[in-house]
Amino acid sequence: MRGIVKSFGPVEVLKSVDMDIVAGEVHALAGENGAGKSTLMKVLQGVHPITSGTIEVAGQPVAIRTTADAERAGIGMVFQEFSLIPSMTVAQNIFLNRELRGKSGLVDDRAAEKAAREIFDGLGVTIDPKARVETLGTAYWQLVEIAKALAKNASVLVMDEPTASLAKHEVENLFELIDKLKSRGIAIVYISHRMDEIRRVADRITVLRDGRVVLAAEVAQLTAAEIIEAIIGRRLASDLVYRDRQLLADAPILLEATNIGSGRVLKSVSLTIRAGEIVGLAGLMGSGRTEFARVVAGMDRPTRGTLSIDGKLVRFSTPLAAQQAGIALIPEDRRDQGLVLDHSVSDNLTLPVLDRVKSGAFLSMTKLRELTNQLVTRFGVKVADPYAPVSRLSGGNQQKVVVAKWINTRPRLLVMDEPTSGVDIGTKTEILDIVREFASEGNAVLFISSELPELLAVADRIIVFREGRSDRALNRDDVASEEQLQLIIQGEAA
Numbered sequence: 001m002r003g004i005v006k007s008f009g010p011v012e013v014l015k016s017v018d019m020d021i022v023a024g025e026v027h028a029l030a031g032e033n034g035a036g037k038s039t040l041m042k043v044l045q046g047v048h049p050i051t052s053g054t055i056e057v058a059g060q061p062v063a064i065r066t067t068a069d070a071e072r073a074g075i076g077m078v079f080q081e082f083s084l085i086p087s088m089t090v091a092q093n094i095f096l097n098r099e100l101r102g103k104s105g106l107v108d109d110r111a112a113e114k115a116a117r118e119i120f121d122g123l124g125v126t127i128d129p130k131a132r133v134e135t136l137g138t139a140y141w142q143l144v145e146i147a148k149a150l151a152k153n154a155s156v157l158v159m160d161e162p163t164a165s166l167a168k169h170e171v172e173n174l175f176e177l178i179d180k181l182k183s184r185g186i187a188i189v190y191i192s193h194r195m196d197e198i199r200r201v202a203d204r205i206t207v208l209r210d211g212r213v214v215l216a217a218e219v220a221q222l223t224a225a226e227i228i229e230a231i232i233g234r235r236l237a238s239d240l241v242y243r244d245r246q247l248l249a250d251a252p253i254l255l256e257a258t259n260i261g262s263g264r265v266l267k268s269v270s271l272t273i274r275a276g277e278i279v280g281l282a283g284l285m286g287s288g289r290t291e292f293a294r295v296v297a298g299m300d301r302p303t304r305g306t307l308s309i310d311g312k313l314v315r316f317s318t319p320l321a322a323q324q325a326g327i328a329l330i331p332e333d334r335r336d337q338g339l340v341l342d343h344s345v346s347d348n349l350t351l352p353v354l355d356r357v358k359s360g361a362f363l364s365m366t367k368l369r370e371l372t373n374q375l376v377t378r379f380g381v382k383v384a385d386p387y388a389p390v391s392r393l394s395g396g397n398q399q400k401v402v403v404a405k406w407i408n409t410r411p412r413l414l415v416m417d418e419p420t421s422g423v424d425i426g427t428k429t430e431i432l433d434i435v436r437e438f439a440s441e442g443n444a445v446l447f448i449s450s451e452l453p454e455l456l457a458v459a460d461r462i463i464v465f466r467e468g469r470s471d472r473a474l475n476r477d478d479v480a481s482e483e484q485l486q487l488i489i490q491g492e493a494a
Helices: 037-045 068-072 090-094 108-124 138-150 168-183 195-201 226-233 289-296 318-322 336-339 345-357 365-378 397-408 425-439 452-458 481-487
Strands: 002-008 010-019 024-031 052-057 060-064 077-078 157-158 187-191 204-208 214-216 253-262 266-274 278-282 304-309 313-315 327-330 413-419 444-448 461-466 469-475
Touching: 002 037, 010 037, 010 214, 024 037, 024 226, 037 068, 037 157, 037 187, 068 077, 068 336, 068 345, 068 425, 077 138, 090 108, 108 138, 108 168, 138 157, 138 168, 168 187, 168 195, 187 195, 187 413, 187 461, 195 214, 195 278, 204 226, 214 226, 214 278, 226 425, 253 289, 253 444, 266 304, 266 444, 278 425, 278 452, 278 481, 289 413, 289 444, 318 327, 327 397, 336 397, 345 365, 365 397, 397 413, 397 425, 413 425, 425 444, 425 452, 452 481, 461 481, 469 481
Parallel strands: 024 187, 024 204, 077 157, 157 187, 266 469, 278 444, 278 461, 327 413, 413 444
Antiparallel strands: 002 010, 002 052, 052 060, 204 214, 253 266, 253 304, 304 313, 461 469
C-alpha cells in the first residue's frame, strides 16, 4: 500500500500511509483508537474506496473498490465482532454466499462439510462441520472465521483484536495456529493493543498516529516502551502502576452481597464494597463475574441470597430500579449493550439524563449541546462531529462515551465489566484515571477485568471468582505480581 489517503468529507483520516506485508510473516498494526488502523484495513478490504494512493498484490496493481475485489485479490479479514450466523452449521457459514452445488444445481451440504473438514485438517484442529455455530464456544467461532477466509483462498489474512474474547489457553492455541498459517506462506496483519501479544507473535510492526505512519520496524529491534511511545506520542510515566490511595477503614459499606446465586452459573457470592473503594473481580471466563454484575445492576434477579444498599435489603425488579438506587453498569459488550449505534454521540451521552436538558415539556437544544460539549471535553472523546452516529467512532472513543454517559448519571456505585477490553494503552490509562477520580469522590467501583495489569493497577481489593463462587479475597498488598495473581486465579497458588 503506497500513499494511501482516505477522506470522509473534509476530514482526512489517512494521510499518505505506506505499508508492505510479506508472505509468511505476521505484521502488527498498532496505534491509539482513532489512529486510522481500522480505516486502513477497511480500505484494503474494499469497505471504503481510497481517495488516492495505490495497492499492489504480488507485484501487480489492483483496484479494490468492493469487498468482492478484495476477495479476488486474496485478502481476507477476521473481524473483532464475529460475522457468523449462529443458527447455521459451521460448513454453511464457511461457504455462505458461495454454496457448493451438485450436478442438479441444488446446494450440496455434504460437499461443503467435506471441504470444511479438509480446511480444519490442514489447520490441525477438530471441529464438526455439521455443528450449529450457536453450540460452539468463542474460540471455535474464531476458528470458523479463519476457515471462512481460507476457503476463499486468502493469501493475506487480517486479524482484528483476535484474542479479545479468548481465555489464556485459547490464546496460546491461536498463536500455534498462526505459526501454521505462516509456514504455509500466508501473510497476517495482526491488529492488537496488547504489547505482550505483539512481541510474542509479530515479526514487524507499523504504528499509526493521527492517520500517519510514525514507526515501521522489526519487533525484535524495539522495546515495549519504544512501541508505546510511538503509539501515544509520549513516554508513559505512570504505565499501569497501582497508586496507593488513602482509604478509611470505617468508611460506610455501600453494597453488601450475601450468598448471591442466579441461574446455572452463579452459585454463591459474598462481598462488600465501601464508599471510596475500588474492588476488582478476577477469574476465568465463566467463573460468574459478569453474571454477578448483571444481578447487582438489576438485569437478572437472584434466585438465592441477599443484596443490601446502605444496610437496607434491596431486590431490583428492573435495571431502572437499580439505577434509581444509584447503581450504573458499564456493560461488557459496548456495541450491543452500551450504545445505540445509529444515534449520534450526543444522543448516546445524554440519553440517560434527558430530564436535565428539558425546558418545560420539551428538550432544550441549547442545554443538550452544552452538556454534550462538557462531557466530550471532560472525558477526552475524540470526535469531529458530536452529532454524527456514534458508530463512526473508534472502539476506544465509543468506550469513553459509554463511561461518560453513565458517570454523568451521578451513581454511587459504578459496575464496570471489561472496561479496557480492545482499547489502546493511552485510553486504558485515561479510563483508569477516571475510575480513580470517581472513587476518590466517595463513590465505589466494582471493576471486572481479564486484563490483569489493569486490574492490579486500579483495584484496592481483589475478589477471586471460581465456578460461580467468591473464592478468595485479597488486599492489593497481598499480590506481588501479575504472575502470582494468575496462579491464584488458576487455583495453583496457596
